[in-house]
Amino acid sequence: MRIHNKLLGQDANSCVLNFCSGDNEDMFAQNLKSQPSDWYYKDKEITYSYNKNGHRCKDLEDINLNNYILFAGCSHTEGVGLKLEHTYPYLLSQYYNCDYYNLSLGGTGIDAIEYNLISWISLIKQKPKFVVVQWPDHSRFLGSYPNYPSLIPNGSWMTDEFGKKFITSAEISGFFYARKYLSYKLITSLIDVPLIEIMFHSLSPYGSTHVSIKKLDLARDLSHAGIKSHQKITEDTIAYIGNKYMHERLHNPT
C-alpha cells in the first residue's frame, strides 16, 4: 500500500490486472485442478482495474460527487475474486442509481480505513449519500519497514516471531480493543451522513448494529465471499437501510 494523491491505495495504480495478491495466478492454476470441470470460474476472466489512487473504482474526477456512496473496508469490499459487476458496492450503487467510490484495500484493517476516511472527509467537500464501512478483524495493521516505500498489511496470517508476539500480546492486553474503540468513536463522530456498518458475524463487534456478511458461496480464489454472497449482502443492506429510515421516520416524524 502507498499514498497516492493523499489517499492510501494499492501499490499498483492506473492499471488493469488479471489477478491480484489475494487472488493470484498460481492459486488459480491449483484451483483449476481441484475444482469440478464445470467450475464457474474455469473460463471466466476477472479484471482488477485500479484507478490513479490505487482503488478499484473509477477515477475521482469521473465520479459524480453530487450523488455517490462511499465504501471502505478490506478485500471483501474491494471484491477480491469477483468481477467488479458482481461486487456489492457496484450492486448497491446500481440499486440506488448513483455513483460510488471504493476506498477498500485487501488485507488492511481499521488503521487504513480510518486514514482514508479522515483524509476523504478533509479532501472532498461533497458529502456522499451514505458511507458503508465493512469492519475487518481488529488485529490487522499496516507495517512500515526501513528503506521500503510501501506499507505492508499484517494480521493473523503473520508467521514471523515478532509479528505473532505483537498480535498475541496486543489481543491479551486489550490494546486492540482500545485501538478499535478510539478509531470507531472517531470515525463515527466525523462522518455526518448515514453510516452503514457491515461485518462478518464471527468477528469481535465494533458498534451495536451491523449487516452481517454470510458466506453462501466462494469467489474465484475459493476464500472470499462469492457472487451469491455479494448479492445477499446487497439485499440485506438495502433492507437494513429501509428499516433504519422507516424506524427513524416513525420516531422523528418531522
Next chain:
Amino acid sequence: MRLVDGFISHDIDGIYNNYGHRCKNLQDVNFHNYILFVGDNLGLRLDLPLEETFPYMVSKKLSIDYYNLCVFNGGIDIIKHNLFLWLKKYPAPKAVVIASEFANALVVSDLNFSFIESAYLKDPIVSDMLEGANMCGFFTGRQFLFSHLIDNCVPCPIYQVLVKDQIPVISSNNLVNVVCDNSEQTLIAEQLYSKIKERIQLARRSV
C-alpha cells in the same frame, strides 16, 4: 482516563477543568484566537504549577488563548483521537502544538470498552507487545499514517516540541520542530514563542 463529550481526558481531579483537561474550561476559551496543544506528559508537566508549564507561558507571551488536550501517558492513538475530534467540533486554532514524550505509548481496554487506560509497562504481556510492535513495523506504520494525516488534514500551522533523542510523534517536512536539550519549560516556551512569532512575521510579510 475517561471519555467526556467524546474526548479522552483525565479522571476527575482538582487540577483539571470540567472536561478533565489541564487548562481553563471550554466555555471560557476564545475560539477566535487560540492555540491547541495535544500530546502527553511533556505538554502537561503535572509536577509543576500550571503557570510554570510551557503551554501557559507561550500563550501568555503571545497574548493568545489556549486549550490543552494533552493526556497523561496518552500516545499517538489518543493524540489522533482528540485532535481530529476537536477539529471537527470547534473552529480551527491559530496553531497546533504537538508535545509528546512517549510516541510509542499504548492504551488498553476490554471487550465492552468499560475502561480505557495506559498500558502498564511492567506487565510482561505489555513488554512483549512493545517489543513485538517495535520489531514488526507496527510503530513505524502508525507514525507514518499519523504523520500523513496531520500533513493532509490539519488546517493550520503545526509545531512539534521534541526533547532531544526522543522518538517524534510525527515525521514530516511540513511542520516546525522545536528541539530542546531537556524538558525545561522556560526554554521550550522561549523557543516555541520565537518559532511561532517568526512564522507570523513571515506570513505578514508575504501578505
